Amino acid sequence: MKEFQIYDLESAPQDSKPLLQKSIKAFGSIPNLHGVMAESPQALAAYQDLHQYFLDTSFNAEEMTVVWQSINVEHNCHYCVPAHSAIAKAMKVADEVNEALRNKTPLPTEKLEVLRDTTLAIVRERGVISDEISERFYAVGYNRQNLLEIIVGVAQKVMSNYINHLADTPVDPQFAAFVR
Numbered sequence: 001m002k003e004f005q006i007y008d009l010e011s012a013p014q015d016s017k018p019l020l021q022k023s024i025k026a027f028g029s030i031p032n033l034h035g036v037m038a039e040s041p042q043a044l045a046a047y048q049d050l051h052q053y054f055l056d057t058s059f060n061a062e063e064m065t066v067v068w069q070s071i072n073v074e075h076n077c078h079y080c081v082p083a084h085s086a087i088a089k090a091m092k093v094a095d096e097v098n099e100a101l102r103n104k105t106p107l108p109t110e111k112l113e114v115l116r117d118t119t120l121a122i123v124r125e126r127g128v129i130s131d132e133i134s135e136r137f138y139a140v141g142y143n144r145q146n147l148l149e150i151i152v153g154v155a156q157k158v159m160s161n162y163i164n165h166l167a168d169t170p171v172d173p174q175f176a177a178f179v180r
Contacts (some may be wrong), residue, residue, distance in 0.1 A: 004167035006035035015041035022048060029172075033079060033160055036167045043159070050156040061091040067111050067150055069101035070119040071157035079164040079171055080157065082178035103180075111140045118142075119150050127151070135166040 005011070008030060009020055016038035024035040028092045037044040054064065072080040081102060088098045100107045107113045118137045121129045137147065163169070171179055 004036050004039065004169075006032050006170070007038035008035065011124060012038040016044055019044045029174075031083070031102075031114065032169050033083070033164060034171050036163060038171050043163070047156065047159050050159065050169060054149070054156050057152060058145060061088075061151060062093050062097055062112065062114055064106070064153070065091065065093045065097060066115045067119050067140040067153040068100065068157060069098065070116045071123055071154060072161060073101060073104065074120055074123055074163040075157070077157075077164050078179075079169045079175075082161055082171055082175040082180075085178035086175045111142075112142045115142070115150075118147070119153070122150055122154060130141045 003150050007013070007016065007020070009017055012020055012035075018161055019041060020030050020034060020038055027034075034044060034047075036048055054067075057064070058137075059067065065084065068084045070090070073086055085098055085102065087130070094108070094122065096108055097112065097171075101116070107116060114136050117128065121133045134147070
């Protein structure tokens with residue numbers, strides 16, 4: 001397979017340059033994932049939009065981390081697991097939550113555990129979840145809006161996880177401390 005290029009502001013396709021500027025504004029640099037995605041301005045724009053849409057959901061930082069990391073771990077994403085570990089730390093999510101997600105061990109609350117179980121059921125069963133899963137989800141206080149918002153997170157993570165698998169994206173230095 002042909003290796004993917006990691007673009008910067010000088011080498012990127014013209015239509016990707018403003019998108020990479022947006023990455024710099026948001027992250028202080030161009031994450032390697034965004035540099036890879038710059039090959040297709042449409043892919044990078046879609047990913048950035050999905051990322052913002054997910055940030056704008058009703059989930060708090062802990063719940064966003066549960067959705068993101070559940071999917072990252074399920075997909076064995078060598079890049080996104082450490083990246084979202086760093087992001088979780090920056091979002092002030094307790095280390096015990098992130099470690100439980102990475103290690104597939106129990107989360108500190110039933111509500112977070114149900115969110116992980118529901119997210120994984122959606123991923124594994126391609127959106128077809130059992131009545132038991134949805135009843136547990138609603139019983140702990142989530143609603144239909146939350147269920148749909150998980151799908152936004154799944155869409156975002158499918159893009160990043162799959163692109164990282166295709167490109168074997170190198171982990172950025174700022175995430176390297178979270179690689180195992």
